[in-house]
Amino acid sequence: MLTQKPVTTFLDELASSAPAPGGGSVAALSGALGAALISMVCNLTVGKKKYADVQEDIEALLEKSEALRKELTDLLEEDVKAYTAYSKAAKMPRETDEQKAERTKVMQAALKGATDVPLRIAEAAVKVMDLCMPAAEKGNAWAVSDAGVAVLMAEAALRSAALNVLINLGSLKDKEFVAEKRAKLDSLLKGRGAMRDVIYDLVVEKL
């Protein structure tokens, strides 16, 4: 499991020419870092007298951020698996027409898997973004910069995942699948750049 390896080893494997991990895994990790920062803000707020009024909200936030952190850590591993399946398919024999047809079929199926994983990363990243404004507004003021870093990491995760969806859609032949996934991606991206700026500016004001 890649996420069980030391941070430096993860970076070494990322920097290498090995097919995985790549940008998709970084998207998932970036989202998980954002979720972990929201959890940190919540953990610095839970049980504090000064924040007695918001304890229930903070506990609900923490439950969501921890679930998203787990989901994004799992998606990091799934991205590696999906990419490995595609790499393997690409190496299938293509000498006869039958082999070529079979290879194309397996590759197209693998590409759909390699598209779905970053799309799920994008969905989870959007959910992390939704936790950042309440964390910045209600969480321990002393950790407000961490809520700001969280939104930066979550939005970078979303956009990074988008690039990985788009690169795969470009090679897919199933036009209906492509149209459906592109529409889904567009709806996830909509307004999120502006949302990042709004939360960043709010955090800077509070510093």
Next chain:
Amino acid sequence: MLTQKPVTTFLDELASSAPAPGGGSVAALSGALGAALISMVCNLTVGKKKYADVQEDIEALLEKSEALRKELTDLLEEDVKAYTAYSKAAKMPRETDEQKAERTKVMQAALKGATDVPLRIAEAAVKVMDLCMPAAEKGNAWAVSDAGVAVLMAEAALRSAALNVLINLGSLKDKEFVAEKRAKLDSLLKGRGAMRDVIYDLVVEKL
């Protein structure tokens, strides 16, 4: 060393209420991830016949991205150290006037250290951003989305580092130091949001 721990342990410690790691460490890690992705693009281009014309440029890029990856990994550890020093200073006794004065002096010095580290992270992140356009233009076209993810991570690193500089500047009493560092930070941030958009759009066009 935090970077020697498994990725999941890093995330666990980040999510906890422990003072470090926090947003500053995430800024450094995000920059290191961006640098590693540039190295990956270069490693997928080096020695490839199709890219014979750009071999020298790519090797020069790779040397820079690897140096920045190392620098940002080291800065992650330094951020934890600087924050720990500040935390320790804050716990100094403050019963007598002498103790109060001594504590303030040590805390102000620690805050300067805790400001300089994210400022160095911001500087390194800007240098990673400068490698992204040439990597996207000259590197293996097959890995262009990774150059796109690199610029997203590097810009998120820059902005995250900025939040960590700003939060410390707010508590510093040395007005000259504050003005100098703020000017430095402003010059680092200038035009970088637009640069991210330009490179992202170029990458999307190439997908």
